[in-house]
Amino acid sequence: MNTPPPEGSAAANGHGLPHGNGSGSSSYLGLHHHDDDIRLHSPALRQSPPLDERKHECPEGDEPPLALMLRTVDFAAYKHRCQRRKDLDQTPYINHPVAVANLLSSTGVTDIRVLQAAVLHDTVEDTHTTIEEVIRAFGPEVASIVEECTDDTTLTGQERKAEQLRTAPLKSREAQQVKLADKLHNLESISRSPPVGWTVRRIQAYFIWAKHVTDICGPSHPPLAARLQTLYETAHTRVNGEYFPCHPDVCGPLTDQEKKRVDPRFALCQAGDNPCPSPIFF
Ligand SMILES: Nc1nc2c(ncn2[C@@H]2O[C@H](COP(=O)(O)OP(=O)(O)O)[C@@H](OP(=O)(O)OP(=O)(O)O)[C@H]2O)c(=O)[nH]1
Numbered sequence: 431m432n433t434p435p436p437e438g439s440a441a442a443n444g445h446g447l448p449h450g451n452g453s454g455s456s457s458y459l460g461l462h463h464h465d466d467d468i469r470l471h472s473p474a475l476r477q478s479p480p481l482d483e484r485k486h487e488c489p490e491g492d493e494p495p496l497a498l499m500l501r502t503v504d505f506a507a508y509k510h511r512c513q514r515r516k517d518l519d520q521t522p523y524i525n526h527p528v529a530v531a532n533l534l535s536s537t538g539v540t541d542i543r544v545l546q547a548a549v550l551h552d553t554v555e556d557t558h559t560t561i562e563e564v565i566r567a568f569g570p571e572v573a574s575i576v577e578e579c580t581d582d583t584t585l586t587g588q589e590r591k592a593e594q595l596r597t598a599p600l601k602s603r604e605a606q607q608v609k610l611a612d613k614l615h616n617l618e619s620i621s622r623s624p625p626v627g628w629t630v631r632r633i634q635a636y637f638i639w640a641k642h643v644t645d646i647c648g649p650s651h652p653p654l655a656a657r658l659q660t661l662y663e664t665a666h667t668r669v670n671g672e673y674f675p676c677h678p679d680v681c682g683p684l685t686d687q688e689k690k691r692v693d694p695r696f697a698l699c700q701a702g703d704n705p706c707p708s709p710i711f712f
Pocket residue numbers: 443444445446451453455514515516517526552581587594612613615616617619620624625636
């Protein structure tokens with residue numbers, strides 16, 4: 431089994447260097463900005479615990495829902511603190527789980543355990559967080575949903591994709607809801623600002639696979655299933671100045687509205703130009 435990188439490090443997102451998932455990706459843009467990034471390249475240091483480990487325990491007595499939610503966000507923000515998304519802006523990783531929770535909440539999900547699990551859904555897969563830690567901090571129900579949303583990182587990327595398809599119908603309604611929102615946010619961000627280095631073919635392969643997964647999970651939360659269907663039927667991406675349908679089989683023709691939806695910085699670029707404003711870490 432691979433040893434995960436330091437908690438919160440850029441590559442600890444499971445899509446960088448060390449998980450051996452066969453994705454072939456390397457460090458972000460070949461740049462190393464953080465202490466944690468530098469630590470990654472030393473196997474000994476890779477195994478050392480974070481220097482400023484915090485304890486996240488459940489407080490005594492009743493905790494108001496708002497306080498519980500903020501504590502959950504704080505926990506996830508700490509765990510993902512040094513990670514970045516794979517887009518050109520290297521968006522802070524925590525933006526993704528927060529957006530996933532917001533997609534659920536804004537489409538009518540009120541079960542706080544689902545919203546907490548959405549915020550926490552990548553902590554075990556992509557950082558040193560353990561399920562036991564999530565149980566201690568947030569209880570077994572939230573931890574169980576998080577566990578259902580956690581891929582086995584000892585598998586290759588392709589195996590993980592096959593496993594997600596196989597297990598999607600077996601998951602609880604709550605975990606399926608988180609999956610729907612997770613995929614919706616990934617797909618929206620891929621179409622607007624694809625991960626660095628992704629080709630049109632890779633974007634389309636991701637859309638085709640994600641549709642299989644979300645078609646299975648759709649009945650768990652119809653409002654998000656409808657949003658996903660619209661995305662599959664309309665989403666385009668712009669690569670090297672040209673628009674391409676993200677889902678090659680179900681996508682309709684490119685519309686002016688869709689052109690505007692794609693990141694306007696990219697839409698204004700000519701082939702080969704860098705977007706403006708420049709990505710912050712470029
Ligand atoms: N769209 C997008 N995805 C990003 C970005 N940064 C990191 N990711 C993560 O990359 C994964 C999608 O790429 P894959 O091709 O599936 O992953 P891989 O690089 O590990 O093979 C998602 O992982 P996941 O959450 O485990 O989801 P999934 O692949 O299981 O759906 C997603 O969260 C980004 O900027 N945009």
